[in-house]
Structures are given as structure tokens and as C-alpha cells.
Amino acid sequence: MAEIFIRKMMENDLERVVMIEKESFSDPWSYDSFWSDLANEISMPIVALQDDIVIGYSILYIVADELQIGNFAVATQFRRQGVGNKLMDEIIKIAVQRGCNSIYLEVRESNKPAQALYLSFGFKDVGWRKGYYRSPRENAILMAKEL
Numbered sequence: 773m774a775e776i777f778i779r780k781m782m783e784n785d786l787e788r789v790v791m792i793e794k795e796s797f798s799d800p801w802s803y804d805s806f807w808s809d810l811a812n813e814i815s816m817p818i819v820a821l822q823d824d825i826v827i828g829y830s831i832l833y834i835v836a837d838e839l840q841i842g843n844f845a846v847a848t849q850f851r852r853q854g855v856g857n858k859l860m861d862e863i864i865k866i867a868v869q870r871g872c873n874s875i876y877l878e879v880r881e882s883n884k885p886a887q888a889l890y891l892s893f894g895f896k897d898v899g900w901r902k903g904y905y906r907s908p909r910e911n912a913i914l915m916a917k918e919l
């Protein structure tokens with residue numbers, strides 16, 4: 773597999789990001805919500821590229837000493853090839869560089885692939901948000917990793 777490169781998300785990436793978002797989630801974020809994150813001071817959107825093509829992304833929010841993962845996805849045809857691992861390696865690097873003490877995220881109760889990835893990075897279940905997701909309505913598991 774060709775090398776995977778990670779950099780900040782740019783406006784030119786959004787068309788491809790929204791395409792991946794739609795194939796990844798039943799309640800996808802809109803183009804506008806990604807767009808507003810490009811200009812949001814507390815957010816750090818990143819993309820994973822292979823041969824200059826966006827194949828994954830994550831939206832991070834850094835508030836005080838906490839990094840929150842707001843969104844995280846890999847294009848269907850590039851899954852199970854280590855792209856998610858590579859994105860998470862980079863997220864942890866960013867959190868350490870920014871002096872964060874912990875990383876938080878929410879995940880659908882039924883989303884076992886994502887939970888397996890997070891568990892493999894040392895995230896632990898720390899809470900539960902009833903009916904947090906729409907389309908379909910589902911509980912969220914709150915996971916955290918201490919740094």
C-alpha cells in the first residue's frame with residue numbers, strides 16, 4: 773500500500789470528505805458543518821491522503837486540556853488497511869503536543885469496528901448518553917483515554 777500522509781483539512785478537501793461522510797454514517801454531517809469547522813478556532817480538522825486523494829479524516833476539538841474527537845471516518849474501499857490506526861496515531865500525537873491530559877469521544881453502541889479500534893488504543897468506556905444519536909436513535913458510549 774502506498775504511503776499515507778496526514779495534514780490539516782482544507783476547503784478543497786470538503787467535496788471528498790462529504791462523500792466519505794455520506795457512505796460512512798446514517799446521519800451524516802452536512803458540507804456546511806465541515807466548512808464551519810475549517811474556520812473554528814477550537815477545531816482541528818485533519819485528512820489522511822494516499823496519492824493525493826483524501827481517504828479518511830477526523831475532526832478534533834481542543835478545549836483546555838481535553839481533546840475531543842468529533843468525527844472520524846475512512847472511505848469504505850480503504851478500510852482494514854491501517855488508515856484508522858494511522859489517523860489515531862496522529863490524533864494522539866496532536867493531543868500530546870497540545871498538552872492535553874485526555875482524549876474523549878462518543879461512539880454508537882452498535883459500532884463494534886470503531887469500538888475495537890478505540891479499545892486497541894487504550895480507550896476505556898467511561899459513560900453512556902441515552903438516545904444521543906438520531907437516524908436511527910441509539911445510545912452513545914462515551915470513551916476516554918488518559919495521556
Ligand SMILES: CC(C)(COP(=O)(O)OP(=O)(O)OC[C@H]1O[C@@H](n2cnc3c(N)ncnc32)[C@H](O)[C@@H]1OP(=O)(O)O)[C@@H](O)C(=O)NCCC(=O)NCCS
Nearest residue numbers: 796844845846851852853854855856857879885886888889
Ligand atoms: C472505524 C473505522 C474508522 C476504522 O478504520 P480502518 O481504516 O478500517 O481501521 P484500521 O484498518 O486502521 O483498523 C484498526 C483496528 O480497528 C479495528 N477494526 C477496524 N475495522 C474493524 C471491523 N470491521 N471489525 C472489527 N474490528 C475492526 C481492529 O481492531 C483493527 O485492528 P486490526 O486490523 O489489527 O484488527 C472505519 O471502519 C470507518 O470509517 N467506519 C465508519 C465510520 C465510523 O464508524 N467512524 C467512527 C465513529 S465513532
